[in-house]
Structure formats: C-alpha cells, structure tokens
Amino acid sequence: MVQSEDRLQLTLYKLRSLLDFTLLMGEESDVARLMQRFTALLKDDLGINRILFFARDEAGKWALVWNEGCVAPWVDAIDVERDLMEYDRTVVIRSQKRGVLPEIDVVIPLAQDELVSGFVLLGDTREDVIGVSPIIKHLTFARTLSMLTYVALQNYNLLRRALRERSLKQELELATQLQNMLxxxxxxxxxxxxxxxxxxxxxxxxxxxxxxxxxxxxxxxxxxxxxxxxxxxxxxxxxxxxxxxxxxxxxxxxxxxxxxxxxxxxxxxxxxxxxxxxxxxxxxxxxxxxxxxxxxxxxxxxxxxxxxxxxxxxxxxxxxxxxxxxxxxxxxxxxxxxxxxxxxxxxxxxxxxxxxxxxxxxxxxxxxxxxxxxxxxxxxxxxxxxxxxxxxxxxxxxxxxxxxxxxxxxxxx
CATH class of the missing domain: 3.60.40.10 (PPM-type phosphatase domain)
Incomplete structure (x- = not known):
C-alpha cells in the first residue's frame, strides 16, 4: 500500500513537472535557463547525473547544446553522424557495447516529421545506488521531457529567425528610404x-x-x-x-x-x-x-x-x-x-x-x-x-x- 502511494505521488509529481515545464516553454526566452530547468528535473529530482543534448542548429549542422556531468575527452570525440545516427529509437546501451559512449546508458533520438534532428544521451555512473537505475525507472518521463525540450529549442530557433528577418526588413526599409532621398x-x-x-x-x-x-x-x-x-x-x-x-x-x-x-x-x-x-x-x-x-x-x-x-x-x-x-x-x-x-x-x-x-x-x-x-x-x-x-x-x-x-x-x- 505504501509503495502504491509512493508510485502515485511520483506519478503526480512527474505530471506536475511536465505541466510546469510546458508553461515555462511558453514564457522563457533564454535557452540556457530552459536547459538548466531540464537538467534540474533529471539530475536533482530524479538522480540522472550524466546528460548530453545534441541538436541540429539553424544551418542544419549538429551541435552540442548541453553537457551536464560529462567531462571526459570522449565527449568532444563524438561524431553524431558516425556514432548516433544508427539509433532510430530509444536504446539502452549494454555495457559491452558502449564503445565511444563509455558513460552513457541510454540514447534517446528526437525526431520531427520522421527526421531525427536531436539526441539526448543519459548516464548514471553512481555505484553506491542500490536497485534499478533511475534512468530505467524514469525512462518514459525522461523521453517525454526530452521531446518537450527539443520542441522548445526549435521554437526558439524559429523566433530568433523571425526576429532577424524582421530586423532585416526594417533595415531594408530604412535603406530604401535613404536611397529614395538620394x-x-x-x-x-x-x-x-x-x-x-x-x-x-x-x-x-x-x-x-x-x-x-x-x-x-x-x-x-x-x-x-x-x-x-x-x-x-x-x-x-x-x-x-x-x-x-x-x-x-x-x-x-x-x-x-x-x-x-x-x-x-x-x-x-x-x-x-x-x-x-x-x-x-x-x-x-x-x-x-x-x-x-x-x-x-x-x-x-x-x-x-x-x-x-x-x-x-x-x-x-x-x-x-x-x-x-x-x-x-x-x-x-x-x-x-x-x-x-x-x-x-x-x-x-x-x-x-x-x-x-x-x-x-x-x-x-x-x-x-x-x-x-x-x-x-x-x-x-x-x-x-x-x-x-x-x-x-x-x-x-x-x-x-x-x-x-x-x-x-x-x-x-
């Protein structure tokens, strides 16, 4: 009965967290603060202490958007096209198959219109924790939160592009006025x-x-x-x-x-x-x-x-x-x-x-x-x-x- 109550409370907490995060997506215009909140939910609240977030930038090139807890040189050596594109669904990496991802337990691909445009890599290296890894325990929540974060990043890119286009339009209008005066x-x-x-x-x-x-x-x-x-x-x-x-x-x-x-x-x-x-x-x-x-x-x-x-x-x-x-x-x-x-x-x-x-x-x-x-x-x-x-x-x-x-x-x- 106690375990059922705990599971219920955890489920309610996750739902509230997702709701709060969704509201934050509509209000927050600072990518760093959004990613900090994303990290806090996974690391501080759920105990997932290794996080890498890759996404395509506005030019379509792969970029490391966020790194939490991964300090080893292997992070810089990751080639998304070479090392991650084989993962078209969420995969738990077996220890013997980690290869270039030594501290990563799960790879979560993020797709939009059937095109993979992002990856979240999660790892839990704490040896003192007994029981099921928090990554496995909260995998569905982590996947949902990752997708929400990815959508928010895409929206920010669209907003920045719209602001640039608006600025360019104003610049051209001013330039046209100057030219007409001359x-x-x-x-x-x-x-x-x-x-x-x-x-x-x-x-x-x-x-x-x-x-x-x-x-x-x-x-x-x-x-x-x-x-x-x-x-x-x-x-x-x-x-x-x-x-x-x-x-x-x-x-x-x-x-x-x-x-x-x-x-x-x-x-x-x-x-x-x-x-x-x-x-x-x-x-x-x-x-x-x-x-x-x-x-x-x-x-x-x-x-x-x-x-x-x-x-x-x-x-x-x-x-x-x-x-x-x-x-x-x-x-x-x-x-x-x-x-x-x-x-x-x-x-x-x-x-x-x-x-x-x-x-x-x-x-x-x-x-x-x-x-x-x-x-x-x-x-x-x-x-x-x-x-x-x-x-x-x-x-x-x-x-x-x-x-x-x-x-x-x-x-x-």
Whole structure:
C-alpha cells in the first residue's frame, strides 16, 4: 500500500513537472535557463547525473547544446553522424557495447516529421545506488521531457529567425528610404537650356548600391555622376549617403575633376578600409563651349552617340574604383567637344550583365545602342531600354541579377 502511494505521488509529481515545464516553454526566452530547468528535473529530482543534448542548429549542422556531468575527452570525440545516427529509437546501451559512449546508458533520438534532428544521451555512473537505475525507472518521463525540450529549442530557433528577418526588413526599409532621398527624379532634376535629362532606377532587390546625381553649377555648367557601391542593404545606403555629401561639397565649376576624384578616394578609403568600393563616372559640361570633361574610375563606360554623323564611342575607365587603393593609378581627365544632337547614355552594370535560363552570365550592350539609335528624346531612350529589360525578364531569356540605373543626357542646340 505504501509503495502504491509512493508510485502515485511520483506519478503526480512527474505530471506536475511536465505541466510546469510546458508553461515555462511558453514564457522563457533564454535557452540556457530552459536547459538548466531540464537538467534540474533529471539530475536533482530524479538522480540522472550524466546528460548530453545534441541538436541540429539553424544551418542544419549538429551541435552540442548541453553537457551536464560529462567531462571526459570522449565527449568532444563524438561524431553524431558516425556514432548516433544508427539509433532510430530509444536504446539502452549494454555495457559491452558502449564503445565511444563509455558513460552513457541510454540514447534517446528526437525526431520531427520522421527526421531525427536531436539526441539526448543519459548516464548514471553512481555505484553506491542500490536497485534499478533511475534512468530505467524514469525512462518514459525522461523521453517525454526530452521531446518537450527539443520542441522548445526549435521554437526558439524559429523566433530568433523571425526576429532577424524582421530586423532585416526594417533595415531594408530604412535603406530604401535613404536611397529614395538620394536619387533625383522628375521635377528635382536640373532644367538647363540645351540639355534634356532622363533617369530611371529599378532595383533587382529592395535596395542596392546604385547612385546618380546632377547639379546645376551655375553659369551654364552641369555637374553629373553615376556610381555603384559594392554590396546591398543599409551599409551600402550609408556609404552612398557619405559619398553624396562628399561629392556635393567638392563639385563646382572650378574644381579639378582629378583632384575631386582623388579627394573622394582618400576619404572613402579611410571609411571603407578595403571592405567595399565605388565605381564612378563623373562629368562636367559647359553649355557655352559644349565641352565635356570627365573621369571614369572603374565604372561601366558610358555610350556617346552623335546623331548627326552616326559616330559613337565608349568613354572608358582610366583608373580603378574609389576605395580600392590608397593612391589611384593612371588617374586622368578626358575632354571632348560635343556636337548638336548628341546623346550620352550612363548606366550601371545591371543593365548589361544578364543570366540566361541555365544560369550562365552574359554581357551585352545591345539594349543601349538600339535604344539610343531608335529613339528621339532622352525620355524615350530610357523608356525603350526599360521595356526591353522588363520583356527579357518576364520571358526569362535574359534575367538581370543586379540593380539597373540609367541616366541619359541629350545635348541639343
């Protein structure tokens, strides 16, 4: 009768413990505290003094989540795939078959959707205890508690992933807002006699590192640039913000373009420390003399087309991108006199670099040359190029894998 009463009390205790643990799962967000409670129930309350808990991490790799009472080097030598995957059900290990698990008596596999994603290893090495081992006595309870703990760990992983995704979403939203503030559109574009301007930006992702700017420098001078910051997200947006502030403070009618680019590189090199870089094409146009001076620092060469003569040329780079090296090699300014009805098409690499259905990368400038030669106005050129890219994307013939930015300047009388 006494034994029956003891068994009843122990059963009630186990049920209350499982209920309390289930409530803890819903309240506790600290994995260490959860595992401490798991250990306390098995070790302090039931006398199971060797506990190892293995589970797959978020990357799917096996990790030792908890170790209680196992200090021997053999713990570090355990290879889950090699040593434990043979156990697809709870197994009591015979002493003569322990091998790499010398202090372990029971292996409890933890499965979800028929896939084993965790193991709890229990051992009782106390020789002074007479009678049935507490592991055997409380095996069903230990198995249930282990599964509850495993579910809780999975829930924590899901929660952490959700929080990271939420943080990433907020970061992208902030980066998008920053980028939208930096990029000039519509009425914000300079209006100057003899120059028609059209721009377009459409991202492959929420936010990228593309940037362009146009400044009315007064007295018939137009300053403009197009740039591409390596990387994505808020860090790229912050680099763009710093670049724009520095660029606008240095750009003027009198500034030497080579000195401007050299100063930008010096400031950005200290900021980026080689972790990122910026390709840049910067130009300045004098409407009175029709002279265009420019520096291309590692950027895709803009396409210059003279409609009157049919002549075309690519304004190639003379040096590397900003932030790559402390001293920019072969930095030089180029100059050219533009004729009436000339078109300058500036762009980022997303417009000319594509992947086909098989994932192979291709480089083509056909969309630029075709749009410039067929269309009359700058706005029509940009619209035509965008329609071509969108059609290719929808058909899957050529899929852009980077953001697309276009800046077209049509020089008229």
């Amino acid at each position: 990029l000039l559109r519509g009425d914000a574009l300079p209006r100057m006699k003899g120059i028609e301007i059209a721009t377009e930006y459409f991202p492959q992702y929420e936010v990228g590192g593309d940037f362009y700017d146009l400044l009315d420098l007064g007295h018939g001078y137009l300053g403009f640039c197009i740039a591409d910051v390596s990387g994505k997200g808020i860090s790229a947006a912050m680099v763009m913000t710093s670049f724009q502030a520095n660029y606008r403070s240095l750009m003027s009618r009198e500034a030497s373009l080579c000195e401007l680019v050299s100063l930008l590189n010096a400031r950005l090199y200290g900021l980026l420390r080689g972790e990122r870089f910026i390709t840049l094409f910067v130009g300045r146009y004098d409407t009175a003399t029709r002279r265009l001076e420019y520096v291309n620092a590692g950027h895709n060469p803009p396409y210059l087309y003279n409609r009157a003569t049919g002549e075309a040329q690519w304004l190639d780079a003379s040096t590397v991108g900003l932030g790559m090296v402390e001293e920019m090699p072969q930095l030089r300014k180029s100059e050219i006199t533009l004729h009436d009805d000339s078109v300058l098409f500036c762009y980022t690499d997303g417009l000319v670099e594509r992947r086909d259905k098989e994932g192979k990368e291709h480089y083509s400038t056909d969309v630029i040359e075709t749009s410039v030669r067929r269309c009359a106005s700058a706005a029509e050129v940009v619209s035509s190029a965008r329609k071509t890219v969108e059609a290719e994307r929808e058909s899957g013939v050529a899929i852009p894998f980077d953001d697309v930015t276009m800046m077209v300047l049509h020089f008229t009388k």
